[in-house]
Amino acid sequence: MTEHAIPIEIRRRRKRYKELLRALLYISPAAIIILVFRVLPIIAAFGVSFYYVIMGKIVGFAGLSQYLMLLSDSEFWNALRNTSYFVVGTVPVSLFVSLFIAVLLNQKIKALSIYRTIYFLPVVTSLVAVAIVWKWIFHPRLGLFNSFLESIGFNHLMWLEEPRGVFAMLAARMGIELPTWMAGPSLALVAIIITNLWRGIGYNIVIFLAGLQNIPNEYYEAARIDGANRFQTFWKITWPLISPTTFYVVIMTTIVSFQVFTLVYLMTGTPVGGPLGTTKVLVYYIFEKGFESGGDMGYASCVALVLFVIVLGLTLIQRRLIERRVHYY
Amino acid sequence: MRLLRRIPIHVLLTIGAITMVLPFIWMVSTSLKTPQETFIPPDFFHLRPTWIPEKVIFSNYVEAWNEVPFPRYFLNTVFIAICTVSGVLITSCLAAYAFARFDFPGREPLFVFFLSMMIVPQAVYLVPSFIILSKLGWVDTYLALIVPWLAQIFSIFLLRQQFRTIPNDYYDAALIDGCSRMGFLWRILVPLSKPTLVTIGLFSLLGSWNTFIWPLIMTNSDKLRPIQVGLSYFAQEQGTEYGLMMAAATFCVAPIVIIYFIAQKQVIESYARSGIKG
Structure with missing residues (x-):
């Protein structure tokens, strides 16, 4: 099938798909670093705060108890x-x-x-x-x-x-x-x-x-x-x-x-x-x-x-x- | 008459300027004193020996430089700075280009999401970053000091603003003339955006020269220490050797101060521009 035979709808969709892929390719060097060293640590900070973590090792689930400890x-x-x-x-x-x-x-x-x-x-x-x-x-x-x-x-x-x-x-x-x-x-x-x-x-x-x-x-x-x-x-x-x-x-x-x-x-x-x-x-x-x-x-x-x-x-x-x-x- | 009215303004500004400069003069002056002289309580309004040492010596510099591996610390910082600055410039150009020129679904939400990450204080991601870096086995390596800083959200933001000021017609014309998208970025956008790139480069350079808490936490070994961490350990070990301390502070500050005086217009304009909210 030649290029011309493809309906215009699909061609347009393909073009958009290509555009998205290209954009992601350009963004990815920055995005990967931001995701791994900014976004992930922020999510992890919430997670870690619910556990007892000593020197990077999880030693038990704390739930909210550490937050309660803060109060006193x-x-x-x-x-x-x-x-x-x-x-x-x-x-x-x-x-x-x-x-x-x-x-x-x-x-x-x-x-x-x-x-x-x-x-x-x-x-x-x-x-x-x-x-x-x-x-x-x-x-x-x-x-x-x-x-x-x-x-x-x-x-x-x-x-x-x-x-x-x-x-x-x-x-x-x-x-x-x-x-x-x-x-x-x-x-x-x-x-x-x-x-x-x-x-x-x-x-x-x-x-x-x-x-x-x-x-x-x-x-x-x-x-x-x-x-x-x-x-x-x-x-x-x-x-x-x-x-x-x-x-x-x-x-x-x-x-x-x-x-x-x-x-x-x-x-x-x-x-x-x-x-x-x-x-x-x-x-x-x-x-x-x-x-x-x-x-x-x-x-x-x-x-x-x-x-x-x-x-x-x-x-x-x-x-x-x-x-x-x-x-x- | 006009000149006369100006005098109080200049007096006030000069007092302010002196306040800004005196600590630097005091630092250099102490660094040139013998240990005996540093133990004489100063007399603020006496030029000698408070400001000009009775006996000027330079041996503090030599001693401080040789006592701990400062040359190594300098090389570490220069290496980290070169990697970070060039990395940031490349990743920012690519990402800003996509955010400014490409039309793809989710562009705005993704950009706003990145921007919102900027308000998170560094203290929040210090602990989890340390855990992530130790899982990667990167703690106490150059990687921990370089890779996390290879992308900066603020730089992407500045550059995207800049790229958007360049008319779309350029883009269309270049593509019609057979320029590739990548070619348009490097051959047209980048040369047209030099001031912004200088700003980003300067911020990144100052950032990696002055960074302290991150390398303090992410490294242990003496060999990896960048300049500021080295300086802080050195100062803490000196006790009462104020001459040595001030000599070390002077040569650690000097390179940036020299760069600042050479490029002060660019530096100040960069900061001024960064404060204007987009």
């Missing part, structure tokens, strides 16, 4: 609280400082590219080196930070070795004693937050700058003609028009902050997460449970999935909350 695991709640402090300490400050600097840089500054290059430098630097250098900067006796504080008239502090909460420390100076639950993040955790802010602010500045440069200049000209001052211009024009970028920055900073690990792992210790467990964060707890102390991988997966649910939930909530107030233009 004070170390888990401590890690969750520390991680929340870390996120709450990072996101607003990073947002405010980076937007402020981006707005300054957007004033048709001559040396814009020099400033931008410098602010962005820490972003490309490895976290391992950042952690090592900042641990040295926060050294109680030989560190740069205390030297700076002392020369401008402040007391020197123990930083990474200080387990007391910062609110409690502040209150204590005024002679007030706060209850434990109000003590706040330890000064050690605050030191890690400062390091993280220093490292990440350049990224947010660059994202904000890109957003600011998308705002049409006519709006600013109109505002100037109407006699608006700088604050009015910012609140009436820049802030609403930049809101999609703000939305992105807040979500990304939150998600990334929830996954802090390297700074804690290398700046604190021994044991890691110290002093007194006040810097132990979720990802480090997952690492510790799953790979360090006995390799309780089932339990580590439970904690990891809680982290996943938190990140997913926050993304959805933020999307709902902020999207209503976001202006798209």
